[in-house]
Amino acid sequence: MSLVSLAISNHRHHRRASISALHRHHPAVPGPPSPDRFPSSVHFPAAAGAQPHGPSRRSLRRCILGSGGRAFVQDAGATAAVLAGAYSLVFTFDTLTQRNLIQQSLSRKLVHILSGLLFMACWPIFSNSIEARYFASLVPLVNCLRLVINGLSLATDEGLVKSVTREGNPQELLRGPLYYVLILILCAIVYWRESPTGVISLAMMCGGDGIADIIGRRFGSQKLPYNHRKSWAGSISMFVCGFMISIGMLHYFSSLGYFRLDWTTTLWQVALISLVATVVESLPTKEVLDDNISVPLSSMLMAFWIFGW
Incomplete structure (x- = not known):
C-alpha cells in the first residue's frame, strides 16, 4: 500500500471514530446515516450557514410579490397621470372656448x-403586466x-357639453362622444400596444376623421x-392625414419593440386601410351609423385581415 493510500485510509478511520464518539456522548446529535437506510433519491438538507443552490421559496415569493407590487404602483400612477392629462386637455379647450379664443x-x-391620440401615445408608460391594459382602459x-x-341629465357639466357636442344638447353625449370612448376601451383591452390593428383604428378615427371635418368645413366647397x-x-x-398619423404611430410603437413590421409592404397596406x-x-350613412363607429370598425376589419392580429 502506498503512503498516499495509507494516509487517506487513516483519515477516514479517525473521522468515523470521532463521529461515533460524539454520538455516544451526545445522543441528540445524529450519527452518520447508513447508506442502506436511505434511497439515493433522498437529499439531505444543507448544513446551517451553507448557501443553497437556488433561491428559497420565501425569497422567490418575495421577489414575485415585489415585482407585482411595482407593476401595480406603476400602472396606478400611469392611470392617474393620463386621467389628469385628459381632464387638463378638456379644461384647456373649454377655457379657450369661453374666452372666445x-x-x-x-x-x-x-x-x-x-x-x-395622446391616450394611445401614453400606453408605453404602463407596465408589462397583464393587468396594464385594464388600468389604461x-x-x-x-x-x-x-x-x-351628463347625457341622462343626472348631473350638469356645461364645460363638458360645450367641448364635445355640436349643438350644446346633453343628449348628444350619448351618441358620437360615447361611441368614441367605447372604441378607446375596445382597442385598449382587445389589441393594446402589441397589435397594429388597434393602433391604425384609433389613428383613423381620431386623426383621420377629425382632421377631415376641420378641413372639410373650411375648404369643402366641392361636395361629393x-x-x-x-x-x-x-x-x-x-x-392623407389618416395614413400619415397611422404610419407615425406604428413607427412609434415598433421603435419601442412592441411589434416588427416590414415597412416596404406596410406602407401600401396602411394606404389601403386608409382608403377603405x-x-x-x-x-x-350618418343618420344610421355614426362615424365614430363606422370608421374604426372598418379600419379594424381591414387591418385584421391584412396583419392577422
Whole structure:
C-alpha cells in the first residue's frame, strides 16, 4: 500500500471514530446515516450557514410579490397621470372656448383628435403586466361614465357639453362622444400596444376623421356627388392625414419593440386601410351609423385581415 493510500485510509478511520464518539456522548446529535437506510433519491438538507443552490421559496415569493407590487404602483400612477392629462386637455379647450379664443366646433374637433391620440401615445408608460391594459382602459371608462351621467341629465357639466357636442344638447353625449370612448376601451383591452390593428383604428378615427371635418368645413366647397354633406377636400385630407398619423404611430410603437413590421409592404397596406376607411366615412350613412363607429370598425376589419392580429 502506498503512503498516499495509507494516509487517506487513516483519515477516514479517525473521522468515523470521532463521529461515533460524539454520538455516544451526545445522543441528540445524529450519527452518520447508513447508506442502506436511505434511497439515493433522498437529499439531505444543507448544513446551517451553507448557501443553497437556488433561491428559497420565501425569497422567490418575495421577489414575485415585489415585482407585482411595482407593476401595480406603476400602472396606478400611469392611470392617474393620463386621467389628469385628459381632464387638463378638456379644461384647456373649454377655457379657450369661453374666452372666445377658439370656435366651439374647432375646439370640439381638436379634443376629438388629441384626446385619443395622446391616450394611445401614453400606453408605453404602463407596465408589462397583464393587468396594464385594464388600468389604461380606466381612463376612457371614467369619461364614459361622465358622458352617461351628463347625457341622462343626472348631473350638469356645461364645460363638458360645450367641448364635445355640436349643438350644446346633453343628449348628444350619448351618441358620437360615447361611441368614441367605447372604441378607446375596445382597442385598449382587445389589441393594446402589441397589435397594429388597434393602433391604425384609433389613428383613423381620431386623426383621420377629425382632421377631415376641420378641413372639410373650411375648404369643402366641392361636395361629393353621392353625399352632399361631405366634400372632396375633407375626404382627401382624411386619407392623407389618416395614413400619415397611422404610419407615425406604428413607427412609434415598433421603435419601442412592441411589434416588427416590414415597412416596404406596410406602407401600401396602411394606404389601403386608409382608403377603405375614407370611403366608408364618405358614405351617406350618418343618420344610421355614426362615424365614430363606422370608421374604426372598418379600419379594424381591414387591418385584421391584412396583419392577422
